[in-house]
Amino acid sequence: MTEQLKPHLDLALRHTRAGEATTAIPRLEIAMGSATSGTSPCLYRSMICFILQGSKQVALRDDLLRYDSAHYLVSALDLPLSGQIHDGADGSPYVAVSLVLDPALLADIASTMASLREDEMPGSSIAINAMTPPVRDALLRLLAMLDTPADIPVLAPMAERELLYRLLQGPQGRLLRQIARPEGALGKIRRAVEWIRDHHDMRLRIEALCDVSGMSRASLHRHFVALTGLSPIQYQKQIRLQAARQLLLAGDHSASDVAFSVGYESASQFSREYLRQFGAPPVRDVRLFRQSIGVSGIN
Known part of the structure; x- marks a missing residue:
């Protein structure tokens, strides 16, 4: 400091x-x-x-x-x-x-x-x-x-x-x-990002992203990757996993319930991707996180 x-x-x-x-x-x-x-x-x-x-x-x-x-x-x-x-x-x-x-x-x-x-x-x-x-x-x-x-x-x-x-x-x-410029490339990608965050539990439709951003498929993909480092589908996966972790930390839902609520069709796929993202299966990751901040009571 x-x-x-x-x-x-x-x-x-x-x-x-x-x-x-x-x-x-x-x-x-x-x-x-x-x-x-x-x-x-x-x-x-x-x-x-x-x-x-x-x-x-x-x-x-x-x-x-x-x-x-x-x-x-x-x-x-x-x-x-x-x-x-x-x-x-x-x-x-x-x-x-x-x-x-x-x-x-x-x-x-x-x-x-x-x-x-x-x-x-x-x-x-x-x-x-x-x-x-x-x-x-x-x-x-x-x-x-x-x-x-x-x-x-x-x-x-x-x-x-x-x-x-x-x-x-x-x-x-x-x-x-x-x-501050909604008509610029960054403003258009911001709208696409907001759409994904608001609809992360739904199947991603590139046509919807093109409509909300006002960009062609090629332009959307090029600018999206340039600004976020991810494709729209990869970005949605990251948002889903972050949302799932927050739900699990709240302690009110099972891992399988959380998987379906954020848009996964398979609980096993969710567990595999969660493990790759956070380094531990869902229940163990949340337990370790809560222990690190002194919170107990994980089911």
Whole structure:
């Protein structure tokens, strides 16, 4: 952790606990956890992530990205990735703050800024950039609202706008502006991704993705793979397995019930793919996960 982020960390620690938690500020979340021994699948939403303590590395295709408190990460899409977190240098826990992006708000802010001529297709849907004093100061003003919850309805939207404005001014401003452009390639793939997430329990119909994105089959496949690292079918499988894990962690369903609820027609196929994804069969994986965070009572 850099010394400049100590006020941010103090605020975050006052308003979180082990695991991931929403906050009183819309779309703002705080995560705290211990180092993991290896990489594990995770789902990144369309968001900005600021690490306050520790570090993390994520893999998208063959690209391995590592960031810490001196950097922030921009994810333009909901992306199934592999990640590994690391504690701070003194063994202190990993702490991060994320802000889920609102495309309409980004578009509104971008419309007030000088227009730029840019290529339609971004080079990547995920990027890391060095933290700057203006971004750091704007983030602190947003986090400070957690100490004065009565101020949140009026002041938090202003602080969020300032933070997004500073990010739009930075090197990843181009990627953020692409999020705000529904007619661009990124905007079209975002719609396809949202359709898959909303219908992950149904048989994937490429025609439906073409309709919702406004792209041809060839264009959809090319841009989808370029931005997510996966084909639409592979992406759906990842989303299904992530959804299944969440249901199993809730503890209310058997593995076979969960398999059918997320769209699998075969419980045995589900178990095989779950094992490949998470490194253990469903029931054992959930038991190990709960033991790691001190939760018992697994059936």
